[in-house]
Amino acid sequence: MDALKDSLPATLTTDRLVLAMPTLAHASDIARLANNRRIHEVMSRLPFPYTETDARFFIEQIVPSPEELCYAILGDATFMGIVGLTFADGSPPALGYWLGEPYWGHGYATEAAHAVVIAARQAGCPALQSRALLSNAGSRNVLRKVGFIETGETVDEAGTLAGQRVMQMRLEFAA
Numbered sequence: 602m603d604a605l606k607d608s609l610p611a612t613l614t615t616d617r618l619v620l621a622m623p624t625l626a627h628a629s630d631i632a633r634l635a636n637n638r639r640i641h642e643v644m645s646r647l648p649f650p651y652t653e654t655d656a657r658f659f660i661e662q663i664v665p666s667p668e669e670l671c672y673a674i675l676g677d678a679t680f681m682g683i684v685g686l687t688f689a690d691g692s693p694p695a696l697g698y699w700l701g702e703p704y705w706g707h708g709y710a711t712e713a714a715h716a717v718v719i720a721a722r723q724a725g726c727p728a729l730q731s732r733a734l735l736s737n738a739g740s741r742n743v744l745r746k747v748g749f750i751e752t753g754e755t756v757d758e759a760g761t762l763a764g765q766r767v768m769q770m771r772l773e774f775a776a
Contacts, residue, residue: 605690607664608724613672613716618709620672620716623660627673630680633654634701643737645701645760674700674713684713686721686729693728693771694721698746705739714717715747716722722774729772732757734765748772 613620623631626656632653636639640650662669672683678688682700689695696717700710721729731749733740741751749770 602612604650604726605694605721605726606667606686607690609670609686610721613720615712615716616653617676618681618712618716619675619678620713621675623664623671623673625657625660626655627680628660628769631659631683634642634682634703635699637768640699641761643740643762644764645757647699647761648687649761665675670694672713672717674698674709676704676709681709682713684710686717693730694726696721696729696731696772698743698747710740710743711746714743727774731766731770731772732763733770734767741770744770 611622622746623708632651632655635656636649636651637645638649641647641651651659663669668688669685671683674681680701681704682698684698686694686696686698696711696714698714718729729749731744733744735754747750749772752769754766755769757763757765
């Protein structure tokens with residue numbers, strides 16, 4: 602998966618957004634937006650409360666890790682959320698994202714996810730996977746809009762969503 606990760610661009614640009622590596626300059630905005638119970642309740646790896654120490658750990662440890670490719674979602678240089686891919690041997694990369702609540706309902710998550718999907722396809726990725734809580738209709742809708750299909754329900758086994766029902770989703774790229 603390192604080859605795929607290394608072939609993806611460091612920055613993506615859409616009509617309204619720039620997706621770039623999160624930096625320490627984003628830490629206070631990440632902490633402010635991620636410290637939201639409504640976001641925490643739908644994310645399996647987001648602690649709550651979420652502090653600037655958590656944001657720094659994310660930027661310094663998670664972002665550079667070989668298993669992650671993270672982009673800050675920026676609109677007019679304003680930090681709005683995170684989108685990216687998680688890589689695990691033996692399975693397609695997993696698309697994940699979160700968006701600060703003030704930015705919900707404006708199509709930003711769909712636009713950011715679509716940019717990552719296009720970049721993954723252009724880099725030669727054969728498929729992507731994702732998942733969302735059954736109760737998270739908004740996230741499932743974002744994933745459907747960018748081409749994912751629902752492949753079945755399961756129960757999350759780990760993280761803050763352990764024991765909750767999730768919809769597994771997959772996107773296959775035509776050869």
